[in-house]
Amino acid sequence: MSDILLSLSGVHTHIGSYHILHGVDLSVRRGKVTMLLGRNGAGKTTTLRTIMGLWRASAGAIALDGRAITDAATPDIARMGVAYVPETMGIFSQLTVRENMTLATANGRFDETRLEETFGFFPVLKTKWNDRAGLLSGGQKQMLAIARAIIERRRLLVVDEPTKGLAPAIIDHLIEAMNRLKQAQTTILLVEQNFHMARSVGDDVAVMDDGVIVHRGAMADLAADEALQQRLLGLNLASHQ
Amino acid sequence: MKFLRGRFENVDWPACAVLPVFMLAALPFMNVPTWLTLTIAGAAMGMMLFLMASGLSLIFGLMDVITFAHGAFISLGAYLAVEVARALPGLIADPSWSAALLVLAAALALAIVVTGAVGWLFEAVIIRRVYGSHLRQILITVGGLIVAQELIIVFWGANPIPLQKPAAMRGSIVIAGAAIEVYRLVAVALGLVICIALQFVLARTRLGLVVRAGVENIEMVEALGFRVRRLFVGVFVAGTALAGVGGVMWGFYQGLVTPAIGPEMMILVFIILIIGGMGSIGGSLVAAILVGLMTNYSGFLAPKLALGSNILLMVAVLLWRPRGLFPLVKS
Numbered sequence: 001m002s003d004i005l006l007s008l009s010g011v012h013t014h015i016g017s018y019h020i021l022h023g024v025d026l027s028v029r030r031g032k033v034t035m036l037l038g039r040n041g042a043g044k045t046t047t048l049r050t051i052m053g054l055w056r057a058s059a060g061a062i063a064l065d066g067r068a069i070t071d072a073a074t075p076d077i078a079r080m081g082v083a084y085v086p087e088t089m090g091i092f093s094q095l096t097v098r099e100n101m102t103l104a105t106a107n108g109r110f111d112e113t114r115l116e117e118t119f120g121f122f123p124v125l126k127t128k129w130n131d132r133a134g135l136l137s138g139g140q141k142q143m144l145a146i147a148r149a150i151i152e153r154r155r156l157l158v159v160d161e162p163t164k165g166l167a168p169a170i171i172d173h174l175i176e177a178m179n180r181l182k183q184a185q186t187t188i189l190l191v192e193q194n195f196h197m198a199r200s201v202g203d204d205v206a207v208m209d210d211g212v213i214v215h216r217g218a219m220a221d222l223a224a225d226e227a228l229q230q231r232l233l234g235l236n237l238a239s240h241q
Numbered sequence: 242m243k244f245l246r247g248r249f250e251n252v253d254w255p256a257c258a259v260l261p262v263f264m265l266a267a268l269p270f271m272n273v274p275t276w277l278t279l280t281i282a283g284a285a286m287g288m289m290l291f292l293m294a295s296g297l298s299l300i301f302g303l304m305d306v307i308t309f310a311h312g313a314f315i316s317l318g319a320y321l322a323v324e325v326a327r328a329l330p331g332l333i334a335d336p337s338w339s340a341a342l343l344v345l346a347a348a349l350a351l352a353i354v355v356t357g358a359v360g361w362l363f364e365a366v367i368i369r370r371v372y373g374s375h376l377r378q379i380l381i382t383v384g385g386l387i388v389a390q391e392l393i394i395v396f397w398g399a400n401p402i403p404l405q406k407p408a409a410m411r412g413s414i415v416i417a418g419a420a421i422e423v424y425r426l427v428a429v430a431l432g433l434v435i436c437i438a439l440q441f442v443l444a445r446t447r448l449g450l451v452v453r454a455g456v457e458n459i460e461m462v463e464a465l466g467f468r469v470r471r472l473f474v475g476v477f478v479a480g481t482a483l484a485g486v487g488g489v490m491w492g493f494y495q496g497l498v499t500p501a502i503g504p505e506m507m508i509l510v511f512i513i514l515i516i517g518g519m520g521s522i523g524g525s526l527v528a529a530i531l532v533g534l535m536t537n538y539s540g541f542l543a544p545k546l547a548l549g550s551n552i553l554l555m556v557a558v559l560l561w562r563p564r565g566l567f568p569l570v571k572s
């Protein structure tokens with residue numbers, strides 16, 4: 001069994017007539033958290049959507065566990081055990097929390113221990129179980145989106161900017177949840193703008209700019225190298241504590 | 242009804258009150274028996290309109306597809322009723338209820354199977370190619386409607402064909418001094434059964450859950466592992482089968498079947514979708530009954546205004562609720 005769970009090589013993606021990804025090379029190690037960083041508009045969301053089959057790669061190859069998924073349909077990719085938490089969260093606001101969660105199970109039934117574990121991560125979901133998801137706060141919706149992704153055993157979680165627009169206390173809660181998932185050897189590909197989160201959960205890091213990966217390495221190395229951060233991300237660590 | 246429980250907390254009461262308020266508002270203009278007759282006639286017409294509109298509403302809500310060809314499926318349903326009536330003249334004339342129900346059941350079953358099958362073919366050959374483009378959907382389905390119209394003329398001729406109701410469903414009964422056509426009661430009952438069945442499937446089954454989720458965000462449904470293509474085909478087939486059922490009921494009701502029987506209902510069907518809020522089953526029901534009532538009340542009070550009154554109704558609703566009475570949420 002290879003160490004690499006997901007790999008992208010030379011992936012190009014067009015959206016309509018726009019050429020967005022220009023040969024993305026990325027690999028995600030099994031059981032590790034890989035951070036995908038980069039400024040706004042760099043192509044992070046497009047990369048995740050291409051992995052999920054929501055955009056089609058116009059060139060290059062994507063493989064999951066050694067199997068090509070470049071041309072696979074989105075539902076088939078999901079059925080291979082890839083859970084996606086989109087930037088927009090994709091919560092069904094007219095459905096209850098329970099119904100949202102039910103849809104994320106393979107057969108409509110919950111594994112009780114898994115459900116209790118998920119409630120352990122996000123207790124608020126238990127209290128809001130029969131409420132319409134549209135009534136949840138932004139942070140609660142994000143928790144629901146992540147809960148949907150982990151309610152069953154998955155091979156890979158693909159998560160797009162979960163902290164976007166959330167209050168610091170909730171971000172801390174999400175960081176804690178991510179760290180617990182990491183301890184459970186969950187493989188995660190995580191897009192994040194929040195460097196504090198990136199630094200505290202990431203094992204590996206890839207930085208994108210203008211539709212290509214411009215840096216790959218260990219998260220710890222990037223976290224320790226302020227000059228590199230400054231050059232790649234244009235950010236100053238102190239202001240992102 | 243257990244499956245409805247818990248679905249009332251977020252009910253939009255003003256929108257729900259429209260129907261009873263509208264009925265009561267008509268009362269001062271006529272005597273009570275007339276009002277009762279017209280109200281039941283309106284409800285019956287509304288139920289048949291609901292059958293025609295609900296399928297289209299689901300197709301639009303889930304698949305974001307506008308199809309004018311729906312009118313052809315309504316016509317097809319009516320002509321299939323003609324075929325059943327021709328094949329079973331003895332049962333049509335038989336005054337017993339069991340014979341009448343048998344004829345109706347046979348016509349409905351045939352219509353469901355045939356219009357569903359034709360709908361399946363239509364989706365595979367035409368609709369599938371025009372997902373995502375309303376303009377192309379409109380052009381190609383209007384074209385499809387014209388072709389279907391010609392095909393119907395090839396099979397059944399251009400002349401109106403009389404269609405008798407089963408004997409037990411002719412006549413009327415008198416309730417509280419008002420004459421009520423029996424067939425109208427049958428139409429109301431069947432419409433209610435189908436509406437409850439639809440609501441049950443939507444509210445209480447996994448399939449319904451996926452459809453409700455898909456109406457909001459089709460991409461996320463796919464990302465959760467559901468094969469949306471199959472769902473689209475299923476909903477399209479169900480929608481066309483419902484149109485066929487509406488056509489059977491409307492054909493018997495009119496007593497005369499013409500190639501235009503379906504297409505001429507489409508104006509009312511679109512008014513219903515707009516009033517009800519495109520994509521909402523409950524909205525379609527309320528709006529269909531509103532339109533049925535309006536048609537009957539105005540037919541009595543100001544016959545010249547029959548269609549105009551429904552357009553006025555639509556304008557009034559849109560001024561109050563620009564997205565219809567029960568708009569869908571898309572994310």
Ligand SMILES: Nc1ncnc2c1ncn2[C@@H]1O[C@H](COP(=O)(O)OP(=O)(O)O)[C@@H](O)[C@H]1O
Pocket residue numbers: 015016018020038039040041042043044045046047
């Ligand atoms: N649907 C779309 N149509 C056209 N351009 C798009 C679309 N989505 C994203 N883009 C463009 O693709 C580029 C990358 O976007 P995105 O992947 O969302 O970046 P990120 O997630 O890194 O902020 C941006 O320039 C954006 O404007």
Ligand SMILES: [Mg+2]
Pocket residue numbers: 044045046087161
């Ligand atoms: Mg993004």
